[in-house]
Amino acid sequence: MTINPRFEGASPIDDLPCDHGFLNDVWEGLSAKPKFLSAKYFYDAAGSELFEDITGLPEYYPTRAELRILDEHGAAIAAVLPAGSALVEFGAGSTVKVRRLLQHLTDLRAYVPVDVSGDFLRAQAEELRRDIPGLAVEPVVADFTHPFALPASIGDAPRAGFFPGSTIGNFQPDEAVRLLDIFGTILGEDARLIVGVDLVKDTDVLEAAYDDAAGVTAAFNLNLLARINRELAGSFEPDNFRHRAFFNAEASRIEMHLVSHRDQEIEVAGRRFGFAAGESIHTENSYKYSVESFRALAAKAGWTACDVWTDPEGLFSVHALTRSSSQTA
Incomplete structure (x- = not known):
């Protein structure tokens, strides 16, 4: 040794x-x-830069597929959310994805990005305020895996959640159920939740996405x-x-x-x-989930499947879930 x-x-x-x-x-x-x-702990400054490089790799389909869904179905996804909602994004980083929805949410009460990285979060919030002057942006520095308080400024606006990027897949199934239940507790009854979920597919496609030819994912690890x-x-x-x-x-x-x-x-x-x-x-x-297996997992956390959208190749899915007062009782 x-x-x-x-x-x-x-x-x-x-x-x-x-x-x-x-x-x-x-x-x-x-x-x-x-x-x-x-x-x-992957995401120090160097790790975050490497992950951004990963999202642009030819083998890494999730970001590309999800952005296509948001581009092609953004209006339909936004229509699921109640008028005058406060949109809470859990684990907000770059605003690239949420902007696809915001363009269809002209009556949004507020956008509430949540992340542990306060400096980056506030910088992204300020940029969004400049680009969309009429939008109330209320960042919250918090760990979204634990309950936290929403800003008092959103009042009694209907709550909606946004959790893109297939991050739900990084949690073991029982942990994912607990996380979705926490989201329900934070958002409250009659909430809506939009979640990105990666789908089961050919093993070669999956493994290439996490072991690219250029070695960027290896460097990230x-x-x-x-x-x-x-x-x-x-x-x-x-x-x-x-x-x-x-x-x-x-x-x-x-x-x-x-x-x-x-x-x-x-x-x-x-x-x-x-x-x-x-x-x-x-x-x-x-x-990786099928549409049916993710819906079953969400149901364990008190969420009911509402709609789902996929890209034409069936690589990725975006789910709309709802949580009724009877489910939160």
Whole structure:
């Protein structure tokens, strides 16, 4: 077994200028059998840039397919939402997708983007205010996986939610049910929810989308190790790991892993972790659904299927769900 000595004698945890939540999650994941790391830590500045590059790759169909649905069916999707709604976007990043809906929502009471990245969120909100002067934009800095309060300024406007990008697929099915239930709690009775959902399809198409020929997704996955090195005094040598992505048909999910080339030992903030050759760190799941299986999952969280739109190739879907007062009681 090789030991990387680069951070021999690393600083004690209290001396590290790091997010201790991140550190604890990394320690927990690397101590587990099998090892894992949370996909939410992909998105530092470098990771976010790499993901934007991924969305433009020829193999990566989800963004392209969803934008086509929003372009071709935006008016019909917007028509599902009650007049004078407050539109809450969970995990709002770039406004590219929501703008497809906003052009059809001329009577919107307010747009409420929600994200943990406050600086980026506020910058996007200000840009949207400049571009659509009559739109009330009320950003909320919050973790959308937990309940949070909506701005008092939206008053008693009907609530609608927007959750594009197939992010729902990054949650295990029971976690996805819990998340949809949280959305229902936040939005309240008679709410509507628009959700992007990736569909099951040919395995070759799925695997290529997560293991592109240019190696951008591999760089995105490996960047997680570089982030640990930089922020948590880690001693990973990224060249000692390789990206692996495959479709687990039984679980109906793409899995991403980082596989150790050799026996080795690494250190993170003073704690050491051993790897055997061929041992992997499970870094992401991306669940794929049929229209029917996603509707069944949403029903477990108290949502009723209303409408669904797909692209012509059947690669992706956008669902409209409704939540009645009887379902929230």
